[in-house]
Amino acid sequence: MAEMLKAMTALGANEPVSVTVGPVTVTERFDxxxxxxxxxxxxxxxxxxxxxxAGLPLPGPxxxxxxxxxxxxxxxxxxxxxxxDLASHEMIATTLKDALGDAASVTEQTDAWVCxxxxxxxxAPLLERLCxxxxxxxPDGHATRTxxxxxxxxxxxxxxxxxxxxxxxxxxxxxxxALEVAAMSAx
Amino acid sequence: MIIHHPxxxxxxxxxxxxLGDASLIDRPDGMTAGVEAFHEYLYQRTNPAGEHQELxxxxxxxxxxLVITRNTVTHEITKVELARDVARSxxxxx
Numbered sequence: 001m002a003e004m005l006k007a008m009t010a011l012g013a014n015e016p017v018s019v020t021v022g023p024v025t026v027t028e029r030f031d032x033x034x035x036x037x038x039x040x041x042x043x044x045x046x047x048x049x050x051x052x053x054a055g056l057p058l059p060g061p062x063x064x065x066x067x068x069x070x071x072x073x074x075x076x077x078x079x080x081x082x083x084x085d086l087a088s089h090e091m092i093a094t095t096l097k098d099a100l101g102d103a104a105s106v107t108e109q110t111d112a113w114v115c116x117x118x119x120x121x122x123x124a125p126l127l128e129r130l131c132x133x134x135x136x137x138x139p140d141g142h143a144t145r146t147x148x149x150x151x152x153x154x155x156x157x158x159x160x161x162x163x164x165x166x167x168x169x170x171x172x173x174x175x176x177x178a179l180e181v182a183a184m185s186a187x
Numbered sequence: 188m189i190i191h192h193p194x195x196x197x198x199x200x201x202x203x204x205x206l207g208d209a210s211l212i213d214r215p216d217g218m219t220a221g222v223e224a225f226h227e228y229l230y231q232r233t234n235p236a237g238e239h240q241e242l243x244x245x246x247x248x249x250x251x252x253l254v255i256t257r258n259t260v261t262h263e264i265t266k267v268e269l270a271r272d273v274a275r276s277x278x279x280x281x
Contacts, residue, residue: 074249
């Protein structure tokens with residue numbers, strides 16, 4: 001019998017990678033399902049009502065809202081990225097599509113991104129070297145697209161020392177390398 | 188240069204991509220407007236020394252198209268609007 005097939009993580013390993021440089025710890029998350037939800041033209045009210053029933057938070061511009069089972073962050077006018085636990089929501093796009101009907105366009109995003117959790121007593125010295133987000137100035141729950149190491153990424157601030165970064169999966173190793181180099185120079 | 192995005196507030200200009208004259212919004216109907224009108228739309232641009240309306244794309248942000256009113260002499264930006272709103276105010280629905 002063939003052995004059971006097992007997917008590799010974005011960084012190409014069997015198990016998620018965790019790297020510590022000085023006070024900074026970067027942890028790859030392989031347990032997050034991701035999908036995008038966008039309102040179809042002129043049907044925002046319909047989507048809002050369906051999202052309320054489905055328990056899907058729809059935060060305002062540049063914001064993240066945590067919830068169970070769905071946490072959501074704003075990416076564009078009338079468009080959001082939805083996070084959920086991969087073990088229970090591996091089919092997140094199908095589940096959302098069923099819940100939201102045709103008022104929304106839903107796209108599977110899980111395999112397009114590498115998800116990295118950043119942790120340190122203070123992440124500002126690291127992130128100010130990498131991108132132009134004013135990390136210490138923005139409030140917790142701030143979510144924005146920004147450029148790190150020439151890569152378009154989503155950065156979500158959970159606290160002064162906690163952030164989640166979504167980068168293009170095909171450049172996962174480059175992104176991790178950039179974080180390591182910046183952490184070495186910052187601390 | 189800082190662009191005051193109507194939704195996201197002040198953002199660095201390096202996050203944006205410049206496309207060109209905002210008159211690109213006013214595309215004539217290629218089937219009915221005639222060759223002259225389409226030629227005008229496609230090739231003719233004014234090149235003002237002063238106030239100019241331009242299309243910018245917030246590529247490293249929320250990926251919205253903006254219409255920015257900029258003075259080409261001083262680089263002063265006097266107005267930033269969502270291109271969607273501008274197009275609709277000019278009677279476009281698509």
